[in-house]
Amino acid sequence: MGRAPCCDKANVKRGPWSPEEDAKLKDYIEKQGTGGNWIALPHKAGLRRCGKSCRLRWLNYLRPNIRHGDFSEEEDKIIFSLFSSIGSRWSVIAAHLHGRTDNDIKNYWNTKLKKKLIATMAPPPPHHLLAIASSSSSPSSSHYNMTNSLPPYNPSISTNELLTPHQEMMMTMMDQQQQQLLYQEAVDSLVNSPNSNKLIMSHQEDSREQSTNKGIMLLSDVRSGSSTTSTVTRVKMEQHDHHHEERSMEDYGMEEINHLINSSCTSSSSNSLWFDENKTDDTFMLYY
DNA sequence: AACTCCAGCAACCGCGTTGTC
């Protein structure tokens, strides 16, 4: 047995709303309010419409201060960031964009932003990776034998230290080439930040040069070549011996964590927005 | 001009959640 219909389908009008219907609904709600009962509202307002339909029309179109079309770059960034952090929770995303509705954002994502995302995932130039390879000579750092490009993205290797859960999810929607590009993009965005001391993988068993390669590497300040380190994320790489070792966030002292967050926040031109997923929907913490 | 294709968007549908009795 299916769910009972919310209204008598045979006696309600469906399809696009006429200006007259819009006016009736708007007029009624402005004078009487919704009364907390959308099911009864169309009858009271003299409309042959389903209550759900009235609610949708009001929320997405007739409500005051609704904005349509022409999303700004800033809004794009917010949508990208929120989507990569929380996924397709359109109502939550809409709550962060004044005057936008969840339906609008959803449509905008499906028709434009998704394409934009894929279009911008062109392979990044490998020069910074060469720079990494040539500057990884800090005696305290383990070395990873890097070539001039990333190791190929391998779906069997966990990327959950690098990608957010929803970037991971997006990976599952993509073909292998797109996955490689997103993977590369994610690494690139970290390494390419102005202070370049975001992407850290460290195995510092001690400072001895002969420390074993455990597959966790430290990318310290790439451009300056200094060994100051900070991180907001980790990358784990699988080595030939299949050993995994990593320095988790819990391994950092409070002072060090603060430093890491601060250094991340001071990355003036970083495009990355970091979300504290432990926060509730209403109080997302944005880390710029 | 006629037809086809497709992007954009409004609206619908069904399910999970929340509120009320």
Place this chain on the structure above:
DNA sequence: GGACAACGCGGTTGCTGGAGT
């Protein structure tokens, strides 16, 4: 605490108009 009603959300559908042939 269970049953039911209503709400709210996200996925999907289908209409419309513009571009391309």
